[in-house]
Amino acid sequence: DAGVIQSPRHEVTEMGQEVTLRCKPISGHNSLFWYRQTMMRGLELLIYFNNNVPIDDSGMPEDRFSAKMPNASFSTLKIQPSEPRDSAVYFCATRTGGPGELFFGEGSRLTVL
Amino acid sequence: DQQVKQNSPSLSVQEGRISILNCDYTNSMFDYFLWYKKYPAEGPTFLISISSIKDKNEDGRFTVFLNKSAKHLSLHIVPSQPGDSAVYFCAARDNTDKLIFGTGTRLQVFP
Numbered sequence: 001d002a003g004v005i006q007s008p009r010h011e012v013t014e015m016g017q018e019v020t021l022r023c024k025p026i027s028g029h030n031s032l033f034w035y036r037q038t039m040m041r042g043l044e045l046l047i048y049f050n051n052n053v054p055i056d057d058s059g060m061p062e063d064r065f066s067a068k069m070p071n072a073s074f075s076t077l078k079i080q081p082s083e084p085r086d087s088a089v090y091f092c093a094t095r096t097g098g099p100g101e102l103f104f105g106e107g108s109r110l111t112v113l
Numbered sequence: 114d115q116q117v118k119q120n121s122p123s124l125s126v127q128e129g130r131i132s133i134l135n136c137d138y139t140n141s142m143f144d145y146f147l148w149y150k151k152y153p154a155e156g157p158t159f160l161i162s163i164s165s166i167k168d169k170n171e172d173g174r175f176t177v178f179l180n181k182s183a184k185h186l187s188l189h190i191v192p193s194q195p196g197d198s199a200v201y202f203c204a205a206r207d208n209t210d211k212l213i214f215g216t217g218t219r220l221q222v223f224p
Contacts, residue, residue: 004156035214042119042216043157043202056209091156101147102212104156 002026004105006092012111018080021108023092024073033102034067034077037089046090049075082112116140117205119215126222132190134218136203139184143205147212148177148188151200160201161188193222 005024013019025032033048047057049069057067064083069075079086089109093102118137126132134148144165149157163170163177163186170177176189190197203215 031210033212040216041115043204043214045211045213048211050210056211093156101159101162104149104158106154106156 004092004094004103006090006105006108008108009106010109010111012113013082014113015083016081017112018078019082019086019110019112021077021090021092021110023075023077023105025075025092025094026103027073029094029096029103030072031095032069032075033093033095034075035091035093035104037091037107043091046077079110082110084112087111114139115216116143116207117203117213117215119201119203119218121218122216123219123221126193126220128195128222128224129192132188132193132197132220132222134188134190134201134203134220136186136188136215137184138186138205140205140207140213141181141184142208143213144208145206146177146179146186147204147206148175149202149204149214151202151217157202190220193220195222195224198222 007022031050034046035043046059047067052069067077089107091107093104095102116139147162148160150160151157161175179186198221200217200219202217204212
């Protein structure tokens with residue numbers, strides 16, 4: 001099993017540019033979570049999907065952030081326009097239904113200059 | 114507001130000694146708690162968990178204790194090894210099935 005696959009691993013962009021982060025979940029996992037890691041807030045939940053449907057997006061910081069899950073094998077997190085304060089590591093995590101543990105990808109490190 | 118708090122950003126322990134990492138939470142509806150371990154440039158990996166109906170769960174060198182009345186849990190690692198040096202995140206599951214994480218504690222185990 002390849003695990004949760006995220007791309008890109010690193011992204012450096014300039015303020016105002018659009019950023020798209022991608023995630024391929026583990027096959028058979030029907031819940032997908034996007035987290036952001038910062039020093040101040042630790043691992044902060046942005047949004048999660050269950051069976052491709054967004055269940056809770058209350059953690060999305062503002063309208064500049066959007067996430068989609070068009071099918072069971074792909075999700076994107078988009079920031080448009082990006083700002084320097086968006087610089088962080090973004091993690092995608094998935095699990096099977098129920099209280100099972102989350103499996104994390106290796107993260108996408110975003111730097112907005 | 115932070116529902117899951119790890120008030121110690123870092124901890125340094127000598128190899129062979131016990132490491133105790135602490136976590137406090139505010140939401141009494143949390144029913145399941147987990148600890149994750151994270152190495153640099155990697156994603157967090159699951160370490161150990163405990164249901165709210167228990168007060169202790171043990172797995173090898175790792176033991177998690179839950180004190181529901183104090184809304185406090187702790188992770189004990191004994192004996193500590195240099196390979197345990199990592200950032201440890203506490204997480205709690207709420208009644209909407211989300212996992213809420215703390216800010217993490219960086220553990221350093223020195224020889």
